[in-house]
Amino acid sequence: MILEKYLSQKGQFLENNVDLSAGTIAWGLKAKKLVKENPDFINATIGTATEDDGKLMVLPTLYDELQQLTGDQLLAYANMRGQHAFVQAWNRDTLESYPAELRKKTEELSTLPVTACGGLTGGLMLTSQVFFDLGDKLLAPNSRWGNVDNVFFKNQQLHEVPYKLVDQNGNLSLSDLIDNLQSLEKTEKKIGIYLNFPNNPSGISPTLDQVKELQETLETITVPTVLLLDDAYENYCYEDNIVNHSIFPYLVGLNDNVLAVKIDGASKRYCAYGARLGTMTVGFGLEKDENEKSEIRELMVKSARTNSSSAPRGIQEALTNVLVDEKKKTNIQKEKARNLSILSRRYKLIKKLGEETESNILKPVKFNSGFFGYYLIKNQQSATEISSKLLEKGLGTVPFVNISNGLNGIRVAYCSIREEKIEQAIDLLYSQI
Amino acid sequence: MILEKYLSQKGQFLENNVDLSAGTIAWGLKAKKLVKENPDFINATIGTATEDDGKLMVLPTLYDELQQLTGDQLLAYANMRGQHAFVQAWNRDTLESYPAELRKKTEELSTLPVTACGGLTGGLMLTSQVFFDLGDKLLAPNSRWGNVDNVFFKNQQLHEVPYKLVDQNGNLSLSDLIDNLQSLEKTEKKIGIYLNFPNNPSGISPTLDQVKELQETLETITVPTVLLLDDAYENYCYEDNIVNHSIFPYLVGLNDNVLAVKIDGASKRYCAYGARLGTMTVGFGLEKDENEKSEIRELMVKSARTNSSSAPRGIQEALTNVLVDEKKKTNIQKEKARNLSILSRRYKLIKKLGEETESNILKPVKFNSGFFGYYLIKNQQSATEISSKLLEKGLGTVPFVNISNGLNGIRVAYCSIREEKIEQAIDLLYSQI
Incomplete structure (x- = not known):
């Protein structure tokens, strides 16, 4: 760091220890770029719920209200x-x-x-x-x-x-x-x-x-x-x-x-x-x-x-x-229930496919909630390398590796893959291993 | 603090040293309450630019754009x-x-x-x-x-x-x-x-x-x-x-x-x-x-x-x-210029009135910019006490006192008083001293 003489201890620590090129955002950027080049690319990096057309899942009642302030x-x-x-x-x-x-x-x-x-x-x-x-x-x-x-x-x-x-x-x-x-x-x-x-x-x-x-x-x-x-x-x-x-x-x-x-x-x-x-x-x-x-x-x-x-x-x-x-509250609750049911369908499908697929290497954790499926790697391969290879094959995922804990796995954000793409995503995921 | 055993040193320091009841926001809340009781009350505490009708000065081009996202x-x-x-x-x-x-x-x-x-x-x-x-x-x-x-x-x-x-x-x-x-x-x-x-x-x-x-x-x-x-x-x-x-x-x-x-x-x-x-x-x-x-x-x-x-x-x-x-940029620049000219008129008036008014006690600083007029107190009275009295008389101001520096004065936010009320505000300000 050229400006070391100006930095606080915290500034220096952040400089040395925060890696902005790792993590969800960085993997998301890589995938986003590939989606532009290849419309068939499946981007399962995004940690926000999206509609089947890729747009953000928005609650119309809230959106309308924001427009009227x-x-x-x-x-x-x-x-x-x-x-x-x-x-x-x-x-x-x-x-x-x-x-x-x-x-x-x-x-x-x-x-x-x-x-x-x-x-x-x-x-x-x-x-x-x-x-x-x-x-x-x-x-x-x-x-x-x-x-x-x-x-x-x-x-x-x-x-x-x-x-x-x-x-x-x-x-x-x-x-x-x-x-x-x-x-x-x-x-x-x-x-x-x-x-x-x-x-x-x-x-x-x-x-x-x-x-x-x-x-x-x-x-x-x-x-x-x-x-x-x-x-x-x-x-x-x-x-x-x-x-x-x-x-x-x-x-x-x-x-x-x-x-x-x-x-x-x-x-x-x-x-x-x-x-x-x-x-x-x-x-x-x-x-x-x-x-x-x-x-x-x-x-x-x-x-x-x-x-x-x-x-x-x-x-x-x-x-x-x-x-x-x-009335608005009832409406937004309905909208939330609709979104939850879409996510729930994606969840059930990705869960079923993971359970059906034989693999000596990948093991889905018993996920049951939230936005993500998470797949442990049972051998010595690094999740980061696998996620990199998956990018090339047409699937964006985020590796979550915690070396100190021996956790080594891949996150698949089904919150942002449309239902009909899930089977293909899981095929790609398992075929790479 | 009942929960002292849980606090960090910083938590304890914030608890002991941050006074949320002082400062602009707290004086603003007092004034806001009085405005409700008395429509003639002049609230010169607000550090945001407002229109003559008291509404926030908003740039219509930006507001419209926000509505269209x-x-x-x-x-x-x-x-x-x-x-x-x-x-x-x-x-x-x-x-x-x-x-x-x-x-x-x-x-x-x-x-x-x-x-x-x-x-x-x-x-x-x-x-x-x-x-x-x-x-x-x-x-x-x-x-x-x-x-x-x-x-x-x-x-x-x-x-x-x-x-x-x-x-x-x-x-x-x-x-x-x-x-x-x-x-x-x-x-x-x-x-x-x-x-x-x-x-x-x-x-x-x-x-x-x-x-x-x-x-x-x-x-x-x-x-x-x-x-x-x-x-x-x-x-x-x-x-x-x-x-x-x-x-x-x-x-x-x-x-x-x-x-x-x-x-x-x-x-x-x-x-x-x-x-x-x-x-x-x-x-x-x-x-x-x-x-x-x-x-x-x-x-x-x-x-x-x-x-x-x-x-x-x-x-x-x-x-x-x-x-x-x-086109939008030109529009918003015009809107900004219009707002600046309103503030400038208020500034010129409050400045002139302050210069014309004789007082052995109040001295306006040579303010020339921003949102505020600031009036030093030349005797031993505390700005906080004066601001309290002014509240009762119908004018909301914010005292800014810095004991370590000997600074003792009252801030009048002309950014949020309409032009026709400025003379009355200055009359109240000087009459109280």
Whole structure:
């Protein structure tokens, strides 16, 4: 770096450790280029849900609402806490995504949300700085998306303690997390855990029994433990035997040593990726009075205010208008259900094809939710090399390799392949190995 | 704080040191409430330009363009560097805001912009973390807006070295900055300088001679010096004898020890405050080749990527469409000129009234640009108390008090008072003292 003399330690660290040419975005760019050259190219790199014609899956009710905002609604500053009506509406929307019997308890045990500029990533960042210092230990799954590393381990320079979320048979397991947690409990003064369900890249979500296992461990934990829930893909679930909503309600009210922060946003919940609106909701281990709740919520606002002032306004106004109007709300729910059923069909097909295809080398994990299928490589080949070869053969995928954890696999984003192309995509995938 | 055991050092520091009930936003909320109760109340707290009817000043060409975006343009993720066409168009737009003879040199000596999620604040934050470590010294003017403290001195915990930008006679002076710079040069390994013209809150901009004084000092500086230019209000200038554009072109090409980062955005330049789009452009002291420029630009992208992933998409698309279309560009320039002339009329009136009004206590600074008039208090009364009394009398203002620098004054946002109310506002202001 020619300008080394000007850089901070963090600037130098980012320069040396962040690789912008790796990861989803870079593989997406490669695929995008190839699509232009070859219309038959299948681009399964894109982590956003698209229609069969390749256009972004948009919720028409939200889109129409955005088109009708006044200048003030679209372009004035938003409240630094989030527009008041938006925060209320979003909170209700979130609570309604839980089973009815969990709502009241969860509401009592948590703050109102605070908006985060920068979407889910912004929410992770703003939460991280409030709770973790450089070098603090954060338990992070072997299966995770690239910006988890960028935010926590490169920008914030937390100390990674890996846990195996996906085992070599492709099953989700929380036992390694629990083991690690119990051993950190003996040595640490504070513990952080990053949880992301449905998981990116593995497309995997836990069963209620698995969540209960984690609950039991947390109930008796004796060290302050902060849970960061990355709920980007919440509610995109396709199987009956899994928890089909955020696990946040199961992680509040456990123990006064456990604080859970739910980080979600409009990106996937309302197909508004580029709007950059996230929210952060803090959940408690024991009931708090309104003053105490407000105090911790204000601290989250301080984090947001000192980083990015306030979040984008227009998307808040449009979502509020939709969520407080019964008719519009019904419409957008129908639109979401329609999108979910398209994704569910793609999921069922890609799942079936993977299970039917014999291979000594590729093993699909037991994905059951989210936007992706994930295929472990059982021999010594590198996922990166395979993804490179697949590009040449006409299929864009993203390799997710975590050397420290032995995770080596390929992500196929069925959220952005049309149903009739899925068989061809799977043929290409397996033929390459 | 009930949850102290969970907090990071930064979380604890933010909790103890950030006061969300102070500052522009809090005074704005008080005034907003009073406007509802009393339609004659004059709210001069709002730091956004408004029409005479109180609505946000919006540029119709941009607004129309936003209404016409497709779902993909509005809601898909943006490129993490900024949409390619946007970055090009914004760069051209910025260069064209300089006098013709400065453009080529400035372009050669700087990178392309990188988008910053979170508007100007986001840009300050993303730049700060690249160049400054906790405890590094940053020269900051006595006259500055609240989030400068929040970002640099609270979130980033830099060490403030104050300089007197506005003297007790209300004149802009760079001599204290220059003196401080020269003494830091003897003791420090790196120096940071925050510069903000037109200045918030004082509404003051330098003459070319004043900028030349600073140039001369920087030309011979022997210690790496990073200049952070907060160009939020660039080009809102109402006098002939001042530099009526960003001073960035005067700060590049001086010396290989000087790096200048221009931080600007759509918030004020295109009246799109709530869109949260900032940009960062790095300028060099000596010419760099394209690889070197790209290397430093990529580092700014790493800073953005690890904090907020990418910036909002829709505003980038809409601005690009406007700026690359000659007809739309002409239209928006006319709309900007119309707004500037409204602000200029308000400026001239409030300036004249302040100069005509005798007072042993209030002294308007020599404001000449931006959105605000700023009035120093010459006796021992506190600006905060006076602003509180003014609220009761029917005028909303924001006190800006900097105890460490002896700055004690009141900001009157004429950007958001209609012309016919200005006389009444000034009457109220002076009658209270």
